[in-house]
Amino acid sequence: MTDGNSIRKMLQQWTTQGEGAASQWMKSVDDKTRQALSLAHIRIDKGVLSEVAPYLTDHSCHSTIIVADSRTYEAAGLRLEKELKAAGIRNATVLINPNSLGDVVADEASIVQLLLAIQESGAELVIAAGSGTLHDISRYAAYTAGIPFLSVPTAPSVDGFTSKGAPILIRGEKITIQAIGPEAIFADLDVLMKAPSALVAAGFGDMLGKFTSLFDWRFGVLTADEPFSKLAEDMTFEALMSCVNAAEEIGRRSEEGIRILTEALIASGIAMLLFGSSHPASGGEHHLSHYWEMDDIRCGRRQHLHGAKVGAACALISKLYHLAGEQSPEQLRLSDTICAQWDSIRQAIQSIPRTEQLQEWLQVVGGAGTPDELGFEAEMVERSLKEAHLIRMSRHTLLRALNEAGATIDI
Ligand SMILES: [Zn+2]
Secondary structure (H helix, E strand, O other): OOOOHHHHHHHHHHHHOOOOOOOOOOOOOOHHHHHHOOOOEEEEEOOHHHHHHHHHHHOOOOEEEEEEOHHHHHHHHHHHHHHHHHOOOEEEEEEOOOOOOOOOOOEHHHHHHHHHHHHHHOOOEEEEEEOHHHHHHHHHHHHHHOOOEEEEEOOOOOOOOOOOEEEEEEOOEEEEEEOOOOOEEEEEHHHHOOOOHHHHHHHHHHHHOHHHHHHHHHHHHHHHOOOOOHHHHHHHHHHHHHHHHOHHHHHHOOHHHHHHHHHHHHHHHHHHHHHOOOOOOOOHHHHHHHHHHHHHHHOOOOOOOHHHHHHHHHHHHHHHHHHHHOOOOOOOOOOHHHHHOHHHHHHHHHOOOOHHHHHHHHHHOOOOOOOOOOOOOHHHHHHHHHHHHHHHOOOOOHHHHHHHHOOOOOO
């Protein structure tokens, strides 16, 4: 169950449209659902960059725009450009400019830069060649221009490549806007294996965060009637365990390690698409990570990688939740509804690995295990534990319940 085999089968069958023996996931994901998700084609293998031009030709696409930054252009953009040219596809490439701190961010300036390039070139399709941020810029600009986009990730760093929502910075405030998902993904392992180790560690951190996000989802279902899908839960959990079991391979950036991590990130993204919200993949640890991100923005610091923050936040949330689990719900002044479910909640807390174990896994892949290692100040981190739930008030996490009850837990 936890070696990633059914995840792999699902992803392969996504593209082969149900040929061969259907995996347990695919029984629930029929052609109609795939179309509804508008994600028609997933390729994860060595050399699949070369399949982009033939795919476009098959789909009668004659003009494209490649979106990259200077680094991802070297990693994939340049080769794509040559292959499109050889196939007779007209292409314009736009390199998104970094901000004054040197970061490429999904803000109004980047979006307008791309929109202008789309208008000028008259492109029929956007190819996002790069990181999660370049995908967010592309998905929103493509959506606004009314054209589709293709995903060519250059690092296995986040689970948001397939997302339909674009987190965008508008006048320094981060909001998530509805946009579109990619119509196809070409994840070339030759490219992904060359990604910087920090990006690989971040992708692992984003996956590790599923331990606490899956717990918080259960908590919301038990105490606040939040919606639930066993399929999305199983998919996310299997993707998570396949990464944990391959932590050393991932840390070594071997072909198998990068393949497993990439498959897991894409599967986690698909679980969110199938469920229709980020419940499976985002709980208290993501709320902490968003809080820390806003602190970076407010202080004018360079951005930390999303998954690096999520990994360290997951280890911290695990500590908080295990400490909460050692107390009685009355001691914590939790509501009657929560008290009534405490046995099940306590049991679910036991299934979250301990902080030390999570930190050990992070260390194996070269990721930070604490917010301190990431350079965040203790005072801000303490404040984030009290306030982070306010970021997403529609979610009923244990973090939120503890804060609303005014529970004092000495972490
Ligand atoms: Zn994430």
